Amino acid sequence: MTKPTDLQQRLTGLLSPTAVITGGSDLEPYAVDWRKLFPGRPACVVRPSSTEQVAQIVRICHDAGAAIVPQGGNTGLAGGAVPDASGTQVVLSLNRMAAIRRVDPVGLTIEAEAGCILKVAQDAAGAAGRLLPISLAAEGSATIGGVVATNAGGVNVLRYGMTRSLVLGLEVLPDGTVANGLRKLRKDNAGYDWKQLFIGSEGTLGIVTAAVLRLLPRPKHSMTALLSVADPAAALRLLELAQDELGDQISAFELISATSMQLVARHAGLKAPIAEGEWFVLIEAASSLAGLREAAESMLGSAFEQEIALDGVIAESGVQAAQLWALREHVTESEARESKSVKHDVSVPLTAVPQFLIEAGQALAAGAPGTRVNAFGHLGDGNIHYNVLVDAGQDADVVNHIVHDVVAAFGGSISAEHGIGQYRVGELARYRAATEMDLARTLKRALDPDNRLNCLDARPPWHER
Amino acid sequence: MTKPTDLQQRLTGLLSPTAVITGGSDLEPYAVDWRKLFPGRPACVVRPSSTEQVAQIVRICHDAGAAIVPQGGNTGLAGGAVPDASGTQVVLSLNRMAAIRRVDPVGLTIEAEAGCILKVAQDAAGAAGRLLPISLAAEGSATIGGVVATNAGGVNVLRYGMTRSLVLGLEVLPDGTVANGLRKLRKDNAGYDWKQLFIGSEGTLGIVTAAVLRLLPRPKHSMTALLSVADPAAALRLLELAQDELGDQISAFELISATSMQLVARHAGLKAPIAEGEWFVLIEAASSLAGLREAAESMLGSAFEQEIALDGVIAESGVQAAQLWALREHVTESEARESKSVKHDVSVPLTAVPQFLIEAGQALAAGAPGTRVNAFGHLGDGNIHYNVLVDAGQDADVVNHIVHDVVAAFGGSISAEHGIGQYRVGELARYRAATEMDLARTLKRALDPDNRLNCLDARPPWHER
Structure with missing residues (x-):
């Protein structure tokens, strides 16, 4: 066993011994992303249990000149939550800070710590009769902190917006100090809305430790339909038609190519219950009002009449709706097998x-x-x-x-x-305009002047040209 | 007539003579807010007609060490768009840059220049069968740039969010360079979302020259109701009931005190068509789905049954709905007369x-x-x-x-x-936490290091302690 470094010793002194991982197989899940595309080698992994501990870790790392890589559920698809191979970066995992602090069904808010699993937060909202509409494939492992730090999307963006539009309050640590903006306010124009800058910045400007998210009334009725169309232009016309009939009650409007459907048939054994088409559209809508089914049937009727849709079906039950969604959900996995x-x-x-x-x-x-x-x-x-x-x-x-x-x-x-x-x-760096990259650099330098937050050597475009 | 200063001469050289106002009665509307609470004295007023002219003005003012106060419709209620009394600040009015560049009813976007009047943009969206849901008292004079720069609210925030949630793209000038982020994308996680920082920063970090806003499908049905309740706690219970019945189709839920209603009766001669109560609630909902009226009646029935509401009425026509809204809309004016x-x-x-x-x-x-x-x-x-x-x-x-x-x-x-x-x-400065003020100062210093953008001497808390 190698001798612990000063940094490791200081961190172990701050936290319980089990909260600092310096080697062995326990390190592996934190060192590499789940798809194993970005293998890293951390100096160590720290797992604080409180915001105050996070603050102390940041100060210790700053003193030691060590970079920090914040990590939530490590479900990202871009390698933004794992360290580089230098062996000098500290992975700061938020997974022990997982409390749901409060669900307010009348005020329509949920306050949760960064390490809280998205699915757990969804279920807590659901138990209170409310909806947390962020929904994505990794929801069983992704965390609130990660979802906020990456401004996660998912299948409900059309109706409810990206994660950004659901964040009311945020607690972050850009440096060793805590910026507590955990307000539960739906409107707040008092000064700069600094939290916006941290949302989606992937841990390069600060560490998200807790958030207040907006909840919504849970719709009583839902409708799922699958249609086939000749081409994407027809799919767009169908979207317009759907918006006319269903308004903003459409929560998902998914396009699936015939190639995708063929892959799903070949590798997952699932087949669309409608006639073949070159493209397919999966529509979901939900509402507290009656009349959803009638509006959907009217949409389908118009789509046939105007020869926009080739074939189509509206799910008759929750089971059928799940079967239609399964076609969409198996595309990625089927592609990987192909x-x-x-x-x-x-x-x-x-x-x-x-x-x-x-x-x-x-x-x-x-x-x-x-x-x-x-x-x-x-x-x-x-x-x-x-x-x-x-x-x-x-x-x-x-x-x-x-x-x-x-x-x-x-x-x-x-x-x-x-x-x-x-x-x-x-x-x-290749595609974003120079003025925008300059602005990004200005902001990065202002908030992380020593380039200590989630900045790999491989990432110079974020900081310096 | 006084001799023009070097700054005035340089600006006049850049723009047409009518685009620079250096004195006389033409200056007045730009020098003071519409309520005449914040009288200022500008060095001059400039009225550019293009983004390139704005950039040149910024560079000229920077060279001269002159501060710039961006101004839209000058309808603000906080004195954020008028100069101080020093006579050294340049008012940069965007009111000649008023073009609507494009309305896309399928992509659901509108692109407009900063000086475009909000009502004009609303009408352009309406003419295309779509809804721009930002709605506020000053909409006939307020501009898109001002609405974005102040993150304006209004009566539809409950459903559609503040202006921030409707901004897809932004063009701003933090300094003499143009940051063109006029993208029409509903999802964009490529790099820092820097536009968020400028939204609501009241012209202290940059000058908004154009924006792309999100449009929505226009609901087919609407419902307006007025109810009386015993106290605000009952009004909150009513909100919960309304959310259960109407879901997220509620676009406004306004509270009006008996005092407010008495002022409106006394000074505007308008009276609520329901029995007296200590508090009143005005509810508006809209949907593309049928079933709105039934859901509203169900809500009203439950509110009486559970003894939450004392009395109530649902508007039978657009005229009645307007009469109910008139009660709410006359509160401010009646107060001023009292x-x-x-x-x-x-x-x-x-x-x-x-x-x-x-x-x-x-x-x-x-x-x-x-x-x-x-x-x-x-x-x-x-x-x-x-x-x-x-x-x-x-x-x-x-x-x-x-x-x-x-x-x-x-x-x-x-x-x-x-x-x-x-x-x-x-x-x-009195109420916001020191850590948050420090963060605001850090961002201000990063983007406006010489403190040239809308920073009065009377505003040290924004910049330096």
Whole structure:
């Protein structure tokens, strides 16, 4: 066993011995992301149990000149919560700070510590008859702190917005001091809304220790429908129709390509209960008002009448609704069983989605022949998971640049919901305008002048050119 | 006529002569707020017609060491858009940059320049069959830039959030360079969301020149109801009931005190069409789904059955709905005719509103005897306009401190929607925690190191202690 470093000794002195992990197999889950794409080597892992302990850890690390990588459920898709391979970074896991402090069903708020699992918070809201609408694949492991730090998206963004729109209050540590903004206010224009800067900054500006999130009334009725259409342009017309009939009660409007459906049929054995089409749309709506079913039937009728939809079905039960959702939910897993892929999480203006899909496909056919596209995602948000199935020999950077060049041409984003992390640092520097990168650097320097927060050597674009 | 200064000459050289106002009666509307509470004296007023001109003005003013006060419709209630009395500050009016660049009814976006009047933008959205839900008393004069710079609230916040939640893209000038973030994306997690920092910063960090706002489907049905209740606690129970029945289709839930209603009866000649109560609640809901009326009747029935409401009426027509809204809309004007008043725009956690009203009333009775309270506002948001009717001899600061001390005790905000401006600078420094003020100063220094943007000498708390 190697001799503990001064830093390890100081941290162990502050926390209980079990709250500091310096080596062995216990370290592994904190050192690498769950997909094992970004293997890191931390100086140690610390697991504080209170905000005050977090503050002390930050001060100790600052004194020692050690960088800190905050970590929640480690479910991120961009490698933003794991350390680099230098062996000098301290992983600060929030997973022991998991308390739900208060659920207020009348004031419609929930206050939870950073390490609280999203699903636990959802269930606590549900037990109080309310809805915490952040919903994503990793909700059984993702934490409130991580969800806030990455401004997580998910399937309900169309209706309820990204995580940002649900954060009322935040407690963060940009340095050794605690900025307690744990207010439960729906309106607060007293001074700069500094918490906004920390939301989505992926732990590079501060450490989220607790949050107050907004809850919503839980809808009484829900409706799930699956339709097939000829092309994405028809899917967009269907969205317009759905908005006319269902208004803002639509909570999800998901696009699934025929390729995605074929992968799901091949690897998960699931098949859409409607006639084949080139594209499929999964719609979910929910409301406290009656009339949802009637509006959905009217939408379907118009879609057939106007020849927008080829076929379609409205779920007759919760079981049927779950079966329709299972088609969508098995796309990623089925893709993994089919082939290696280069994934993209892009967004373009809603109305540009059809043309983006055409031009990206053409660009790939020309620049990376032999690749296949598996496109699906949140059409209602203009967010497409544009995954490219490739052979082992394919250079991923080439594919990234081809796809992202088309995204940029449409004024889109190279990361709609997954964030930058380690994965997209280079791409961010490539596509974001210099003035915006300068602004980001100015803010980073102001809040983390010594570059101690979640800044890998591999991430110079965040800080210095 | 006095000799133009070098600064005036340089600005006149850049712009057309009519775009620079250096004196005379034309200057007056830009020099003082519309309530004439904050009389200022500008070095001059400049009225650029393009973003590039704004950039050049900023550079000229920076060179000359002159501070800039950005101004939109000058409808603010906190004196945040008018210069101080030094005669050295340049008022930069955006009112010539008023174009609506694009309305996209399918992508649900509107792009407008900063000087575009809010009502004009609302109407453009309406003409495309869509809804821009920002709605406030000054909408006929307020501008998009001002609405964004102050994170404006209004009557629809309960359902659609503050202005922040509707801003998709922003173009700002923190210095002589343009940060163009005019993206039309509903999801964008690529790098820091720097625009959030400028929203609500009242022109102290940058100048908003254009914005992309999110539109919504326009609801087909609406419902307006007025109910009387015994006390604010009953009003809160009514809110819970309304949320159960109407879900998130409630767009306004307004509280009006009997005092407010008496003022409206006395000075505007309007009377509530229901039996007297100590408090009144005005509810509006809207939906694309049928079933709104039935849900509202069910709510009313339960409210009577559970003895929450004393009396109530649902509007039978648009005319009746407008009559009910007129009661609410005449409160401020009626108050002005009754007496001098000290106004507060406060918020507390929703569930604390009843106790806040009790304790604030007690504190005023003890500390400022003879004053009367006119309380009304957006109960659904926890935002009360808590206005105190006073004699001419009453010290306003004493009243401010009494009310804000109670607000602070409940973890509330001294400015829910009106902002800080010149009016609340002292109160902000008094009530906001030192760590949060330090953070604000750090951000201000980072983006405006020479303190040139909308910083009065009277505002040291923003910048330096």
